[in-house]
Amino acid sequence: MASKKYLLLAGAMSLLTASTGFAQVQPSYDALDSSKVSASKMAQFSSFKNNQSIYPAKPRDMWELGFHGGLMMLKSDVHGRPGFGGGISLRKALGHTFSLRAEYTGSYTYGQDYKLKNSIVANGNPWASTAAANGGKIVPNFKTATHALSLDVIANLTNIMFYKQQPKVNWYVLAGYSLLLADVDVDALNGNGAGYDYSGINFSGKMKDIIKDIRDLQDNDYEQNAPSQGNRVQIGRRDDNQLLRHALNVGTGLAFKISPRFNIAVEEKLTLPFDDYFDGYTAGAYDGSKDFFYYTNVRFNFNLGNKTKRVEPLWWVNPLDFAYSELNSPRRMKLPAPVLPDADGDGVTDQFDREPNTPAGAPVDVNGVARDTDGDGVPDYKDKQLITPTYCFPVDADGVGKCPDPECCKDIKPACSSLMFPSVSFKGSSTKISSENEAILSSVASTLRSNPSCNVLVTGHAGAKGKKGGVDLSARRQDAVIDYLVEKQGIDRGRFIKQNTPGESGTVDLAPAN
Known part of the structure; x- marks a missing residue:
């Protein structure tokens, strides 16, 4: 029977794994979403969001309400038969790994042996008549009804994932405590109140045939309280027929996510009460074995809570999800301004600079190449004649051209008094020659080179009433x-x-001085 049980369990797991209904799972947790944070955690949330702390606040998460049912069996001195159990549970996360689950489980388990065994007397002997009819031997059987209140700590093993976003299957293990109330009864008398006579049973045959013959003989009334150590409590349908015991729980399970609100789990849970009388029979003081229950069950779990204020239970949330999202598309990280090398300090980074060694202060173009405004082959920072007409090319090493005289005027030298020079304008209190003034003065220089005998009168304006600052x-x-x-x-x-003249003006005037 056990092999069939595990075959059924494997089939259920395969069906859930093959299902496509739960395959698409979307993220449900954003560490920067304040709507999911309780008031008590808001200070930590603000500190994290403002980069004052590196740890996000724990979000509010939903409770899980579960309903479970399945096969319950008792492992004991008596050959067991499958029973059934069911109940309800309530679970709450302590963190992403650990959670607490409180539950109630009610169950019936059965047992029917197939061998004649010694009758063990302990606080009354419901088997006395049967033992007398069979030379001191009995064939034990039992029916055990239990009520169990449990509190289990559950550890999730698969929700912290490094290579996927969120878990679709959650594997967990559990351990905890149960308080068991058990009613153990035996079928020791037939309908006439006499013990069973097994002399007609062939105990040398096959086990299933022996059990069938015994069950055909019995009336399945389970009318007698089973033997125990004597420490019973008066609860239930008969006086003094209940065992109240402490027990240890251990188990494991797999939960399959169907939707953000619903999951199905398959679980195996062992309950160990450290007592040898849950089957109404003990093999003796020196046997050393204790009875225990194993419960193979299917669970239907529902998440409770307002989804606008709570995330899914934390065992379904991968805490690395936010960290990986932040690495891929930063929203909170403080990213330093990029520092790109510029060896010559011309404003064009080395990776784009076609001339990475221009002198400091030299004007360059967008490619970092020194400017050559007039295209004479001499960069501006070396060119003493910034704008040289093309007919004056080639130029010397200083960028100064040699302009030929027109054929018609080679022998004509104009008088100095006929020369015209422009004025040079300055803005505000500036004394710097602007690029516009450089072009003007280049033209003046060209005229002076053509008239080497002419001098220039440079006139400044000292300001109103010759103020000292204006003169300077x-x-x-x-x-x-x-x-x-x-x-x-x-x-x-x-x-x-x-020479200086009074008056407000931002110009320096040039005129022939001869």
Whole structure:
């Protein structure tokens, strides 16, 4: 019978495993969702969300209500027959691994031996008449009804997963305590109140034939209280017929997730009361064996709670899910600003810089190459003639071109007084030559090179009433203009004459001085 039981169990597990109804499981837990966090855990939640703590708050999770039923058998000195059991349970998670389950289980178990055995007398002898009719021998049988209240600690073994998102199958083990109330009765008398006479039974035949013959002889009334150690309690349909015992529970099970609200489990649970009288018979004080129950059952479990405020029971939640999601698509992690190397400090990172060794301060293009505004082959930071007309090419090492005189005017030298020079404008209190002014002064330098005998009057404006600050600013602007023409364009410094005039102006005026 045991082999058939385990075959049935294997078939049920295979059916559940092959089912596609529970295959699609979606995440149910977000560590950044405050709606699933209780008020007592909110401080930790805020600390975690604000990167003040690395540990998220434990979310509220649902309770699990279960209904179970299955085969109950007693392993004892008497050959057992399958009984049945059933009950209800309530389970709550302590964390992602451990949970507590309280349950009630009611059951009936049966036994019918197939051998003549010695009659053991303990606190009354319901077998006395049968033993007298069979030379002091009996064939034990029993019917045991139990009520059990259990509290078990369950450890989940498969919900912390490194290579999958969430568990679809949960394997667990359990251990705990039970308080057993058992009514053990035996069928020791026939309908006439006399003991059974087994002289007509062939005990040398096959076991199933012996058991059939014995059961045909008996009336299956189970009218007698079974022997015990004497410590009975007065609960039940007969006085003094109940055994109240403490017991240890151990077991294992597999739960299959059907939906976020429902799962089916197959479980094997052993209950060990450390007592030898649950079958109404003991093989003797020196036998050393104790009776125990094993319960093969199917469980239908339902998650209770508001899904907007609670996550699924934590044994169905993979605590690594959030960590892996954060690594893939960060929402909470503080990511440092990327630091990309720029060896020459020109603003173009080395991985994109086509000229990674330009001098400090040298203007470059988007590819990190030194600018050459006039395309004369001399970069701007070396070019003393920033804009050289193409007809003046080629240029010297300083970027200065040699512009030929027009054929018609080679021998004509214009008078200095006829030359026209532009003014150089400055913004605010600036004294720096802007890129626009560089182009203007390059044109002035070209004119001066064509007229080497002409000098230039550089006029600054000292401000209203010749304020001291205005005079200083005007002088620095004049110097900036002259320095540029001398140092960048190669004009002789002796060709410049400085003067200041009163008045508000942001310009330095250039005019022929001859």
